[in-house]
Amino acid sequence: MAAGTKFQESGHGSGSRRFTRSGEHDLVTLGIALAAIILFVGTAGVALPALVRAWFGNSPSPDLALTNALLLNIALILLGWNRYKALNSELVQRRQSEQEARRLADIDHLTGCHNRRSLTIALGDLLDEYPRGDRALAAIAVDLDNFKQVNDLNGHQAGDEVLRAVAARILKLLPEGGLVARLGGDEFVCVVPYHQQVPDRIDQLANQMIDTVAKPVQYEGVSIDVTMSIGIASSTQLDETGLGLVSAQKLMHKADIAMYHAKKQGKNRFYWFEPPMENELRFRNELEAGIRRGIALGEFRPYYEQQIDLETSQLTGFEMLARWESPEMGMVGPDIFIPIAEEIGVIGDMSERLIAQAFEDAKQWDPNLTLSVNISPVQMRDPWFAQKLLKLLVKHNFPAHRLDIEITESCLHENIGMVRSMITSLRNQGVHVSLDDFGTGYSSLSQLRSLPFDRLKIDRSFISELKEDEHNGKLVDAIISMGDGLKLPITAEGVENEKVLDALRRMGKLKGQGYHYGRPEPADQVLARLERQDLLAKPTAGNVTEVDFGSRDDRRGNGTKAG
Structure with a gap:
């Protein structure tokens, strides 16, 4: 070539x-x-x-x-x-x-392909040679899906073998005049000439690459599954093509943007670059920068949603929910910033700051009111998470028995041994642990029996069906019956109207939360609500509250366990 x-x-x-x-x-x-x-x-x-x-x-x-x-x-x-x-x-x-x-x-020593420097030079030269006409160049950005897990589970030598196999498979598929380079890690870029009237040829090549690479790679008797996400950009999408290295870098950047879009849409697929993708990526970068800046400036605030005893209609506590009060974007919901914070690795810092603030807020409530806090699955991968949380309790002098940690079912499938150790450590210090979003993560009955949970929370998607028809409550009723059998109290999320509330009351003794009782509120509005209900903490001698870290069995008779 x-x-x-x-x-x-x-x-x-x-x-x-x-x-x-x-x-x-x-x-x-x-x-x-x-x-x-x-x-x-x-x-x-x-x-x-x-x-x-x-x-x-x-x-x-x-x-x-x-x-x-x-x-x-x-x-x-x-x-x-x-x-x-x-x-x-x-x-x-x-x-x-x-x-x-x-x-x-000029070559990548592991795969024998070109490297970033040499491909950029070659692509720049090719772009200079390709005038606007029937012929064009396609830059194909390739990134292996979940490649880090390959290294973590099988070792870096296995990862190197996968990269060599992938490079060899791509090389066999490239048409005459095509180039392939490994940019680093698990990223590859191919350059393929094609006729503008038949862009389907590039689609066919991308499909072939996905199908071929998806075949398992054998390494020391282990079959390693690999998939890839692909982004494609055409030289016809460049404003100018006679700028050498500058044009090459712009074309590769557009292919990268399309590849990231493919990952966001579910991986193991390909997309051609479109201008809106660039705007989306720019907005994503702005969000990432804003989240990092917002954490440092204290723009993330705890809001609180009421938790009610459905039988007595008494307030029992609050669940802390994160909100981003951004000066540029206004109020931003957690469904937007939480996944990004998890991806960029700042969820731990954000959560610890929010929990610390929630401890200070909750110390002003009646001591019988509990504080529930959601924990990200990313935090549950940290072997020191339990120690960090207990350290926060001591630092802020907050009673452990008033804290209820909520973890999702998805955590149970990642490292159940670590999860069991964390739950046990927290419960031994008096912290309560609930299984959140129950019914959505396919946890088994044996897991529920083996893990020392204090409470189950039924996911709002099941509760919301109660307002449609009575027969939709059969699954909820079955979950409640299972909780009774396991001696696990139940909290129902998503109580939005009187019809849902009446249906839940007929099913048993439950706690509930949802918009029927009001939207989540910031700390000052919660204090005003509690003052009206005479549920603020009473001043004590010296204004000091002892943090209770006694044995769990001693505390069960004192009436402070979250119901």
Whole structure:
């Protein structure tokens, strides 16, 4: 492939200057040898005949100085010639070494493909050669899905083998004139020429790549499944194509944007670049920057949703919900910023700040009111999470028995051993632990029996069906019956109207929460509500509340356990 080799001839740089200096030394040495030869010819024309005549006794001995000059001249010729050959051999070896170094600098050592630098140069050259016409270039960005798990579960050697196998499979599929490069990690980029009238050829190639790469890679008897997300951009989507490296970088960036869109849409698929994707990515980047800035500036605030005993209609506590009060975007809901915070790795810091503020807020409530806090599955992967939470309890002097931690069913499938250890550690210190969104994560009955949960929370999607028809309550009734059998109290989320409330009351003794009782409120509105109901904390001597970290069995009789 001519296009694939063009860039290997460029980029001499300082190596060319070294060759020039070596060539100058080479010419000087050769000039000295030639001068010695000329001098030898002149000297030998006088000295050799005299030496021959003296050898046969026909003449007296030749002039000693002239003879020595001849011998020295011969030695100089031999020395100069040997030096010339040595320098020439050194120069050849140096050229070969530097050519090999340049070649290695242009390829990825693991897969043998081009690297980012060499592909960018080659793509820039190709874009300069492709005028606006029937022919175009497609940049195909490829990223393996969940590749980190391959390394984590099977080791980095297995990951390297997967990358080599993927590169080999892609190379076999590329048409003539195509290029492939590994940019780093599990990212690849292909460059393929195509006719603008038949872009379906690129669609077919992308489908073939997805189907071929999806075949398992065998490594030491283990079958490793691999999928990929693909983004495609065409040179026809560039405003200008004659800008060399600048055009190449713009085209690769557009392909990257399309690839990230493919990942967002479910992975293992491909998308062509479209301008709205760029706006979406720009907004996503603004959100990421805003979230990081908002955490530092305290823009994330705890809001509180009431939890009610359905039998007595008494307030029993609040669930803390996060809200982002952004100066630029206004009030932002957790469905927008929580997934992004999890992806960019700041959910732990955000959650700890919110929990700390919630502890300070809840200390002003009646001591019998509980505080429920949702915990992200990402936080549950942190083996030190339980210790961090207990440290916050001590720092803010908040009674452990008033705290209810809510974790989702999805956490149980990631590392049930770690989850069990965390739950046990927290419950041993008096913290209550609830299983949130029950019914959506396919947890088994054996898991519920083996894990020491204090409460089940039925997901709002099941509760909302109660307002449609009575028969939709059969599943909810079954969950409540199962909770009774496991001796686990139940909280129903999503109580939105009187009809749902009446249906739940007929099913048993439950706690409930939802918009029927009011929207989540900031701390100042909660305090006003509690003041009207005479449910604020009463001043105590010294205004100090002891944090209760006694044994769990001792606390069960004191009436403070979350119902």
